[in-house]
Amino acid sequence: MNTSASMPPSTSPSPSGAEQRAGGPPVRLGALVPLTPPGWVEAGRHLLAGLDLAVREVNDTGGIDGRPLELLVRDTAADPERAAAAVDELAGLGVAAVAGEYHSVVARAAAARAAALGVPFLCSSAVLDALTEEPTEWVARLAPAQSHGWRLYADFLLAEGRHRIAVATQPSVYWASGTRVLREHLAPRGGTVVALDANALTPGALCDALVEHGATALLLLVGQPEPAVPIVRAVRGDRRLAELLIGAPAGQPEFAGWAAALGGDGAGIPFLRYLPESPGPLGERVGRELGERLGEDPSFVAFEGWDTVTFLAAALRSHGTDRASVAASWPRVEAEGTRGPIRFSRTPDIGVLQWTWAPVQVADRDPAEPGRFRVLRTG
Known part of the structure; x- marks a missing residue:
């Protein structure tokens, strides 16, 4: 072709x-x-x-x-x-x-x-x-729209008791928009968002920053496989961050390449996907x-x-x-x-015609069986 x-x-x-x-x-x-x-x-x-x-x-x-x-x-x-x-x-x-x-x-x-x-x-x-x-x-x-799905994801974080959110991010209109959606939705509900530059920080330095900020969740607003995979490996290998939730709202863990690169380390990382539960x-x-x-x-x-x-x-x-x-x-x-x-x-604040809405899930790969997906929240 x-x-x-x-x-x-x-x-x-x-x-x-x-x-x-x-x-x-x-x-x-x-x-x-x-x-x-x-x-x-x-x-x-x-x-x-x-x-x-x-x-x-x-x-x-x-x-x-x-x-x-x-x-x-x-x-x-x-x-x-x-x-x-x-x-x-x-x-x-x-x-x-x-x-x-x-x-x-x-x-x-x-x-x-x-x-x-x-x-x-x-x-x-x-x-x-x-x-x-x-x-x-x-x-x-x-x-x-990003605001629709990512607000659902923010609600999932709050329901999990995760209020101190760090985002590892790279320069991009898309990542900046996602960070803004999360911050605006979480702030009135007692959540905070700190942005960490994944281009400027090594995975090890990023782990140090997570400890310093007392983050309870890290969201990967970065490219796949680089630098997402090295970041996950570093966090999983850092005992100080054993209780930290890693998340990927952009959907990186959906694909087989994620599981192939990370194996069990790539499981238990909630992401957004647009499928019905059944x-x-x-x-x-x-x-x-x-x-x-x-x-x-x-x-x-x-x-x-x-x-x-x-x-x-x-x-x-x-x-x-x-x-x-x-x-x-x-x-x-x-x-x-x-x-x-x-x-x-027509949808308020959306300049194009929009299907409102495709089904949205927060899902992850089951740590006990990384080839199987678990649905954690729907909307």
Whole structure:
């Protein structure tokens, strides 16, 4: 599969000549996915698996009024400028809409460019509240806003008796936004948040700072595997911090690479994921097929990919493939997703159309069996 923005588009699947004659030319969707470093490649692989599976299922059920759906995949590599350039390219290739992206800062650049060009962009996974600077009709989002999920996570910390929170963080709009959400939610409830610069502190120095501040929880607002994995190893190996809760609200422990890197040390670290506590028949069926494709259990990101294309197909089938019609249809379309009925609406303080809300869990890997997840809180 070609994922280079400078090369001809990749497709999934390539329609045959007979298909094109029968129903007309394919309906093209652009897909933005981090597939190479410094992007979170594991998340990108899961997102693409969901997008691709849904495209194939749409085509197996007649496509878009007999026309096959074609996925043009572009690798963002977690680069906002590369994502914006990909939107330009995809617009020139005639896509009906753009979908995907995992990294919030990258999705924000893609959303701004899509809105400027008049290209519908359905964001699959990025959660940054301020996905666009101004309200727009051209952008919708499937994942819950960061403030929604991270407030639930803050409530979980308080319920666990964790009031003195330290965050190991790196410079990023996303991490800064998360820190602000936590601080604003915890402060009125007796919680405090101190930020520790993970770029400036070695893992050992960070452990010293945790002891100095009397922290009862450390949240990893950092990249994976670096520096998250070394930080976890250092904290787990420090007897002074034996009672410290390590948390990762951004979801790093969801992926198999986390367990492979840390083994038992990676268990018992609560994180956010966007799944129902008990999947319905559709979720179970799609989960099995995604697992077969990935060779491992699918993360919530894979389900987000499937739900994205499924909703877009419903919009294209009911309102046509004209870009303005697609964007205008979003508040009037409902589609059955793997995690419940998907519908978009305006939400206070969110500038894009939003599904309110995908199910949210606080979960962790069971210390007794790190391959198994425990659900600790739902919302």
